[in-house]
Amino acid sequence: MQITIKLFAMLKNGRFDSAQRECPDNTTIQDILNGLAIPVSEAAIIFVNGRHANPEDDLHHADTVSIFPPIGGG
Amino acid sequence: MDKILRIDMGADGGPKITETPLGDYAGLGGRAMTTTVVSREVPPLCHPLSAENKLVIAPGLLSGTIAAMSGRLSVGCKSPLTGGIKESNSGGQAAQVLARLGYAAIILEGKPKTDDIYKILIDKNGVKIVIDNSLKMLPNYDLVTKIRSEFGDKIACMSIGPAGEMMMNIASIACTDMELRPTRHAGRGGVGAVMGSKRVKAIVLDDSGMPMRTPKDPVKFKAANKVFTEGLLKHPVTGQALPAYGTNVLTNILNEAGGYPTNNFKEGRFAGAAKISGEAQAELEVKRGGLATHGCHRGCVIRCSGIYNDKDGHFLSKQPEYETVWSHGGHCGIDDLDSIAMLDFLDDNYGVDTIEMGVTIGVAMDAGLAKFGDAEAAINLVKEVGKGSPLGRILGSGAGVTGRVYGVERVPVVKNQAMPAYDPRAVKGIGVTYATSTMGADHTAGYCIATNILKVGGFVDPLKPEGQIELSRNLQIATAAIDSTGMCLFIAFAILDQPETFQALLDLLNSFYGLSLTGDSVVELGKKVLSTERDFNTRAGFTAMHDRLPRYFSTEPVAPHNVTFGVKDEDLDKVFAW
Ligand code: SF4
Numbered sequence: 001m002q003i004t005i006k007l008f009a010m011l012k013n014g015r016f017d018s019a020q021r022e023c024p025d026n027t028t029i030q031d032i033l034n035g036l037a038i039p040v041s042e043a044a045i046i047f048v049n050g051r052h053a054n055p056e057d058d059l060h061h062a063d064t065v066s067i068f069p070p071i072g073g074g
Numbered sequence: 075m076d077k078i079l080r081i082d083m084g085a086d087g088g089p090k091i092t093e094t095p096l097g098d099y100a101g102l103g104g105r106a107m108t109t110t111v112v113s114r115e116v117p118p119l120c121h122p123l124s125a126e127n128k129l130v131i132a133p134g135l136l137s138g139t140i141a142a143m144s145g146r147l148s149v150g151c152k153s154p155l156t157g158g159i160k161e162s163n164s165g166g167q168a169a170q171v172l173a174r175l176g177y178a179a180i181i182l183e184g185k186p187k188t189d190d191i192y193k194i195l196i197d198k199n200g201v202k203i204v205i206d207n208s209l210k211m212l213p214n215y216d217l218v219t220k221i222r223s224e225f226g227d228k229i230a231c232m233s234i235g236p237a238g239e240m241m242m243n244i245a246s247i248a249c250t251d252m253e254l255r256p257t258r259h260a261g262r263g264g265v266g267a268v269m270g271s272k273r274v275k276a277i278v279l280d281d282s283g284m285p286m287r288t289p290k291d292p293v294k295f296k297a298a299n300k301v302f303t304e305g306l307l308k309h310p311v312t313g314q315a316l317p318a319y320g321t322n323v324l325t326n327i328l329n330e331a332g333g334y335p336t337n338n339f340k341e342g343r344f345a346g347a348a349k350i351s352g353e354a355q356a357e358l359e360v361k362r363g364g365l366a367t368h369g370c371h372r373g374c375v376i377r378c379s380g381i382y383n384d385k386d387g388h389f390l391s392k393q394p395e396y397e398t399v400w401s402h403g404g405h406c407g408i409d410d411l412d413s414i415a416m417l418d419f420l421d422d423n424y425g426v427d428t429i430e431m432g433v434t435i436g437v438a439m440d441a442g443l444a445k446f447g448d449a450e451a452a453i454n455l456v457k458e459v460g461k462g463s464p465l466g467r468i469l470g471s472g473a474g475v476t477g478r479v480y481g482v483e484r485v486p487v488v489k490n491q492a493m494p495a496y497d498p499r500a501v502k503g504i505g506v507t508y509a510t511s512t513m514g515a516d517h518t519a520g521y522c523i524a525t526n527i528l529k530v531g532g533f534v535d536p537l538k539p540e541g542q543i544e545l546s547r548n549l550q551i552a553t554a555a556i557d558s559t560g561m562c563l564f565i566a567f568a569i570l571d572q573p574e575t576f577q578a579l580l581d582l583l584n585s586f587y588g589l590s591l592t593g594d595s596v597v598e599l600g601k602k603v604l605s606t607e608r609d610f611n612t613r614a615g616f617t618a619m620h621d622r623l624p625r626y627f628s629t630e631p632v633a634p635h636n637v638t639f640g641v642k643d644e645d646l647d648k649v650f651a652w
Contacts, residue, residue: 008326008353009323010315050634071315072323072324072530073315073319073320073378074396074564
């Protein structure tokens with residue numbers, strides 16, 4: 001299945017802004033994080049298709065995963 | 075900070091200065107001070123631009139001390155924009171300097187009978203008030219240059235631009251930053267118009283020769299400040315993200331969350347978001363020799379601001395905040411950072427609230443006055459405001475009036491104040507705050523984004539109504555208390571997550587004043603401030619019906635999640651039922 005991964009703020013340093021990946025079925029967000037060497041503590045906010053998600057959640061074909069470090073503003 | 079300065083601008087024979095001890099107002103700072111004074115002394119039914127309204131300027135309880143982050147200023151009055159009570163908060167140097175000069179509040183009262191305009195100088199020798207008509211209609215940057223040539227560099231200046239002099243509903247009060255630029259504004263609610271109605275153009279503050287304020291227990295105070303500062307530097311939001319990218323780091327995340335209001339709240343995602351994001355902005359600032367990390371006042375250790383240079387490397391504006399980038403950016407369909415920075419500069423220079431100005435332009439675009447995405451047209455509209463042309467006067471009255479004049483059906487205001495940069499349908503907690511805040515639509519009043527989107531202080535799903543009332547209530551209470559300390563609200567990210575940093579804040583207050591405040595006392599203070607504000611608004615004619623979002627947020631879903639607001643009216647009425 002195909003997954004779009006988007007990285008933001010410090011997480012994109014040395015990695016990428018946005019990438020498409022072919023992943024086996026049953027891939028979880030944690031698998032994606034592992035593949036990118038992003039510790040869970042740095043992936044503070046994760047969206048799948050614009051909804052908050054957790055590392056253990058499964059991904060599905062055509063999902064967009066957006067990963068942010070801890071950030072704030074206002 | 076043991077006295078109050080009252081200036082009756084309308085006294086016979088010219089402005090009359092009175093200095094009084096704190097009396098009943100002892101122990102109050104920041105928003106608690108401005109709210110209490112306005113509530114007791116201003117008739118709620120008065121016209122906001124009349125002699126009966128008062129402009130109250132108050133540093134926080136810890137302003138003027140060595141405590142980190144303590145330099146925020148509260149400005150209160152009856153708001154010409156909302157018709158309710160207002161506390162508008164600003165960074166810059168004014169709070170620190172005013173506190174060191176010993177004033178817990180300046181209260182401007184009355185109204186002169188002539189058209190002369192005044193400047194007020196406050197230094198260690200006292201207060202001087204002078205007519206200076208050479209300052210008439212000067213924009214803020216030119217004004218500060220002139221003031222600087224007269225008084226030197228060791229001052230802080232509060233001023234109004236042409237918008238304030240014209241008493242526009244969206245006029246701000248500018249406060250100079252560490253470089254003496256008029257970049258920090260008490261923006262919301264038209265406080266600048268009230269200053270304009272008193273014909274005060276500038277307040278020049280000089281604390282030369284005044285010592286730092288000294289705590290009751292200096293040893294404990296110093297120790298608490300160390301723990302407090304360490305806590306701020308340790309938290310990833312206040313220690314890393316805010317310094318690196320500024321508040322505009324929020325553009326991408328709100329866009330991803332589908333809560334980024336686009337083209338006057340028509341959609342929740344903006345195709346040009348990445349181009350105007352905090353990441354892009356910080357990179358550009360550094361490349362052009364500006365700064366991506368900069369504090370708005372001495373003593374700020376988070377330093378969320380920056381310096382934005384133009385393509386030739388010359389100063390254009392301070393780093394526009396997230397709200398500003400949004401209001402002039404995605405809200406107007408504009409995806410060009412240089413145009414947004416120019417709009418930020420113009421807003422600061424004319425002295426208008428960047429949120430209200432940007433939202434108004436988006437409403438004007440909806441009315442067909444310009445096309446969404448047309449940056450040049452947006453710049454020209456803001457220039458009309460600076461000129462005070464009939465069109466500029468309409469726009470300078472804010473989004474609500476502009477919508478009425480041009481027959482726009484969808485106008486994102488509550489209590490006539492424009493909504494900031496979060497769609498209340500996709501981020502329901504902030505919708506509760508917009509609806510119920512005593513201030514009108516105001517994100518800072520109870521920043522549910524923290525818990526709805528950023529997972530700070532826990533997590534409440536932004537797309538479900540459940541839990542939002544309680545979240546907004548608790549944050550509104552906490553904010554009212556923090557706004558009274560003079561601390562920058564961004565400390566909330568650290569104190570919500572780290573109990574020891576919250577304790578350090580209490581220790582700072584306790585060791586400074588010899589108090590024994592607990593977490594409960596902070597909650598009580600917050601509730602008291604809110605109750606006082608609610609009471610004023612009730613007496614000014616506000617009812618439960620004013621605690622509502624415009625109807626279209628309940629009937630028209632917003633993409634991509636296709637949701638409406640969905641929080642029940644009867645639940646909104648429970649926010650203040652404690
Ligand atoms: S964190 Fe930002 S807004 Fe707060 S005091 Fe520092 S520079 Fe000003």
